[in-house]
Amino acid sequence: MARRGYELLKEKIPEFQTPWKSAIIFMGWILLFLVCIFFFWLFDSLVWYAPLISQLIIAAVCTVISYLHMKNAKKYRERYGERAYRYFFFHFIVPIFATWYALLVHPLLVKGSVLLPFWASLVLGVFFLLFRPLTAVHINRSGFDNIGHGFGIYTVYPEEGPPVSSEIYFYIRHPMYLGSFCAAVGFAFLRNNVMALLTALIFLIPIFVEIRLEDSEIIERVGEEHKDYIENTGALFPRRNVVKFLKFLFLEMDRK
DSSP, X not given: OXXXXXXXXXXXXXXXXXXXXXXXXXXXXXXXXXHHHHHHHHHTTSSTTHHHHHHHHHHHHHHHHHHHHHHHHHHHHHHXXXXXXXXHIIXXXXXXXXXXXXXXXXXXXXXXXXXXOHHHHHHHHHXXXXXXXXXXXXXXXXXXXXXXXXXXXXXXXXXXXXXXXXXXHHHBSXXXXXXXXXXXXXXXXXXXXXXXXXXXXXXXXXXXXXXXXXXXXXXXXXXXXXXXXXXXXXXXXXXXXXHHHHHHHHHOTTOX
C-alpha cells in the first residue's frame, strides 16, 4: 500500500523524521510568511493604492516560483534521483507556500472606506470562508492526497500518485484553488472595503498560472483524455449546474 500524507513526506524528506528538525522547517516557513506580511505592512502605508502594488509584487514572486517548480521537476528527478524531492521541497515548495498564504491573508490587512453594512460583510465573509473547509472535505473524499498532490511530491514522482475521482471534480478541475481564492475573498469582505476586494482578485494571477501549468503537465502525462476534461469542465467555477454544485458543496457532506 502506497504511503500517503505525513508518512509520505517523512519518507521523501528525512528531516521530517526528527521532531526538532520538523519544527525548524516549520519555523522557516513561518519566517518567510512573516517577511511577506511585514513587506505588506511596510509598503501598504505609502499611498492609498499601495496594497494593489504590494499584492502584485508578491503575486509575481509566487508566480515565478510556481513556474520554475513545474518546469524543473523532471530535471530535479534526473539529477538527484531518490533525493530529488528533498531539494525540490526546500527550493520551491517552502517559498511557494509562504508567498501563497501571504497573498491569501493580505486582504484582511487592507484598510479602506466601509463598503457594506456590517451584517452584510459578515455574512458574505463567512460564506466565502466556508468554501475553504468544504472544498477540503470533498477533496479528501475524492482520494486526493493533500500532501502528496498539494506539496508537489507527485509532481516529481507522478507514477506514485493515486487516481483521484469525486463528484467535485465533475463540476470543477481545481477545487483546492477555488477554496484558497474564496478564503481571500472572504477575508476581503470581513475587511469590508473595495481595496481589499481588489487585492483578493490579484490572487487569481498565481492561481491561473498554476492551473495552466498543472493542466499542461497532466496533458503531457495522460494525453487527450485530460484535454477533453478541460473542454467540458471549468477550472475554478462550474460552467453549468452552479446551483447543483453549491448544493453538493454545502449540503451533501455525508456522501461517500
